[in-house]
Amino acid sequence: MYYFIVAMIFCLLCSCGHEERSSLSLSSSSIPFAFVDPCTSMPGPNCCALAFNGLCEEPSVCSLGTDEDDCRGTFHTELSCVEAYVIEEDGDLTRDLISFTWSDQLNGMSYTSEPIVLKLPSSIQSLSISVMDGEIETGMNWALNDESLKTMSGSNVATGALPHHYESTPEEGCLQIWPLVEGDRLEREARLLITSRHHEVTDPILDVNVIVVGEADVTEDELAEVLVVTANIFESHRGPSINLSGWFKIDGESLIPSEGNEINQLRQQEFSDNARALNVFIIDDFTEGDGTLGIAGGVPGPNGVEATSASGLVVAIEPHLSEEEEGVFELQYSLLASTIAHELGHQLGLEHTTEDDGSTQSSIDDLESCAYAELGSSEAEECPDGRNLMFWTSGDEPQDQLSAEQVFVLNHNPIIY
Numbered sequence: 001m002y003y004f005i006v007a008m009i010f011c012l013l014c015s016c017g018h019e020e021r022s023s024l025s026l027s028s029s030s031i032p033f034a035f036v037d038p039c040t041s042m043p044g045p046n047c048c049a050l051a052f053n054g055l056c057e058e059p060s061v062c063s064l065g066t067d068e069d070d071c072r073g074t075f076h077t078e079l080s081c082v083e084a085y086v087i088e089e090d091g092d093l094t095r096d097l098i099s100f101t102w103s104d105q106l107n108g109m110s111y112t113s114e115p116i117v118l119k120l121p122s123s124i125q126s127l128s129i130s131v132m133d134g135e136i137e138t139g140m141n142w143a144l145n146d147e148s149l150k151t152m153s154g155s156n157v158a159t160g161a162l163p164h165h166y167e168s169t170p171e172e173g174c175l176q177i178w179p180l181v182e183g184d185r186l187e188r189e190a191r192l193l194i195t196s197r198h199h200e201v202t203d204p205i206l207d208v209n210v211i212v213v214g215e216a217d218v219t220e221d222e223l224a225e226v227l228v229v230t231a232n233i234f235e236s237h238r239g240p241s242i243n244l245s246g247w248f249k250i251d252g253e254s255l256i257p258s259e260g261n262e263i264n265q266l267r268q269q270e271f272s273d274n275a276r277a278l279n280v281f282i283i284d285d286f287t288e289g290d291g292t293l294g295i296a297g298g299v300p301g302p303n304g305v306e307a308t309s310a311s312g313l314v315v316a317i318e319p320h321l322s323e324e325e326e327g328v329f330e331l332q333y334s335l336l337a338s339t340i341a342h343e344l345g346h347q348l349g350l351e352h353t354t355e356d357d358g359s360t361q362s363s364i365d366d367l368e369s370c371a372y373a374e375l376g377s378s379e380a381e382e383c384p385d386g387r388n389l390m391f392w393t394s395g396d397e398p399q400d401q402l403s404a405e406q407v408f409v410l411n412h413n414p415i416i417y
């Protein structure tokens with residue numbers, strides 16, 4: 001979406017040397033919805049879902065209601081678990097795959113006329129849903145019981161997860177999902193992947209694979225030291241411990257654009273049969289050369305689903321080097337550790353506490369966000385959340401703070417065990 005683009009503009013305008021940690025995951029995510037006004041011509045739940053999410057200027061044209069409340073009300077009276085796909089606990093990390101066919105098409109979008117309905121058992125603790133249809137903009141609207149509708153979209157794969165704040169813990173009931181995809185996909189097959197967890201976790205652990213790509217200028221010892229600092233950021237707030245599940249060094253281009261086929265193909269590679277391990281790719285730099293420190297595959301990513309274009313985060317070494325004396329560059333360990341933790345945070349479902357314009361997408365309540373929007377940009381030093389791990393850009397001070405609710409979201413991603 002705009003995270004990345006806005007951040008880049010900020011840097012270009014002021015040449016201030018601020019290093020971004022942007023999340024590209026939702027890049028172009030509004031495309032399937034922005035090109036059309038589904039409410040003018042698409043009857044049914046997708047219309048209402050989009051209207052409710054404020055993406056239509058005139059929700060009243062939605063055929064299921066006369067305003068947002070009607071729309072939502074009508075939607076909920078239709079909630080039914082008849083012919084639902086039943087999610088049942090299946091080991092530590094429960095994974096379900098549903099194949100479906102795009103049945104309808106309108107205004108350049110394909111969709112299903114009927115929702116895919118999941119029946120969630122009382123054992124459910126957390127879940128993640130990913131819609132995939134190859135190399136194409138994909139999205140979905142979804143709702144559980146009385147919870148309000150959500151829209152998620154993404155490049156190639158769209159993922160949503162519960163809980164994403166204190167109030168959204170999944171519970172027994174009916175989950176309805178309306179997938180959407182850009183383009184003419186009529187009668188073609190797509191996939192819905194559900195990852196769920198059915199047990200409480202007391203000492204949360206996050207498995208990661210570290211993958212060093214090509215000539216990335218960093219040693220195994222340096223990265224091991226950095227990961228200890230990354231782990232400390234989470235553990236000091238009772239977040240997940242980091243377990244290094246796999247260590248890989250692969251051939252490949254280490255200077256790549258931050259979006260497009262090359263980075264998608266990198267993230268699509270599979271490295272181990274540990275489905276819960278998050279891949280952390282270490283490259284030399286992004287070709288844009290704008291100081292971008294790292295990029296997550298999603299907020300959240302399709303965790304538990306291997307080999308998608310959003311499976312993993314990519315971190316650049318070059319912007320983490322500082323020139324101590326002429327020609328001598330040193331790795332800034334704590335900055336790199338924070339970047340890895342920040343991108344892991346995105347991948348596990350955390351939004352920025354504040355964006356550069358002072359706005360926030362985060363639904364987390366227990367933290368202060370920055371009210372300096374009128375300045376046109378918010379910098380870490382002038383914001384109350386400037387030291388939070390999920391602040392939009394790096395600052396002079398370490399960014400290693402997390403609120404209890406942020407940690408709750410981290411610890412509840414289905415891949416945490």
Ligand SMILES: [Zn+2]
Binds near residue numbers: 022
């Ligand atoms: Zn970020």
